[in-house]
Amino acid sequence: MLKLSNIEVAYDGSTVIRDVSMNVEEGKVVCLMGRNGVGKSTIIKTIMGVIQPEQGGLSYDGEEVTNRNSTYRARKGLGYVPQGREIFPQLTIYENLLMGLEARTKKEEKIDEKVYEYFPVLEEMKSRRGGDLSGGQQQQLAIARALVSNPSCLLLDEPTEGIQPNIVADIQEVIKDIKRNQEKTSILLVEQSIDFAKSVGDYFYVIDKGRVAYEGEELVEQDVKQYLSV
Template sequence: MLQLQQLEVAYDESTVIRDISLKVKPGQVVCLMGRNGVGKTTLLKAIMGLLSPKNGSISYEGEDITKKNPTYRSRKGIGYVPQGREIFPMLSVYENILIGLEATGGKIKEIDETIYSYFPILKEMAHRRGGDLSGGQQQQLAIARALVAKPACILLDEPTEGIQPNIVSDIQNVIREIKEKNDNTSILLVEQSFDFAKSVADYFYIVDKGRIVYEGEELVESEVGRFLSV
């Protein structure tokens, strides 16, 4: 579904991503791990079209989208939940979710009730301002805003960072439910928690200094811990 080939991304003259190649298959949860500052968020921004790669290519469902803009990518079915959530604090919960439908280009006009089954608290707080929610509730809102467009590929950037344990559990359950009920929906997850990653992911990539240093279906802490510890 998603394939990167020898991708290189830089900020001005500083190269952050170096020669990264990876694949995300339909229905697969792939976890991207590594210390802070090694390029994980940069990689997701490049996939979403927010940064332009210097070299390499990005393919989605067999189409080269390397030079396509973020709107094109979202309407093709790529959803993005950024680090830090980036919800609209002055808009209501309902309005925040409604904005997510813009990604469909008008194909979907109403919020599917499934969204509220994932995060029931959002329905209870539908008319509350996004900025008045707790950090964990804002994270749920950011995920709901992406899911409402029914993306085929979801990019999740550290969804459990700084979140209380009960909401981490909710997010974990949602990822598992998406895997079980949507055979072709893929997730590329950036995550720091070793246990969380192992509980939801099918395949793992470890990034260090902008390069892939490990990949595989198993994640053994004794083998990869040196790339994850501070």
């Protein structure tokens, strides 16, 4: 479904991603791991079209999209939850969710009730401004906003970072439910926690110094701890 081929990304002439190739198959949860600052978010932003690679290519759903912009990629089915959530603080929860509908190729005004089943607090508080929510609630809103667009591939950039344990558990259950009930939906998850990644992941990539240092269907802790420890 999603394929990166020998991607290279540079900032101000300095290469930060080197020769990275990855595959995210349909219906799978792929975990992207590594220490802070090794390039995980840069890879996600490159996939979403926020950053353009210096070299390499990216295809999605069988189409070369390397030179396509973020709007095109979103409307083709990529959903994006950035690190730091980036909700609209002055808009209500409901208005934030409506923004997710903009990515649909067929304009619909109705929000899928499934997002309220995942995160009931959003329905209870939908008239409240996004900026008034706790960090964990804002994370729930950011994920729900992406899900409203009905993505075929969901990009989650560290969704559990700094979040209270009960909401981490909720996010874990949402990912598992998508795996069980939306068999054609893929997820690329940037995650620091080995336990969380192992609980939801089908395949694992570990990044170190801008390169893939480890990959496989199993996350062997003794093999990856050197790349994850502070």
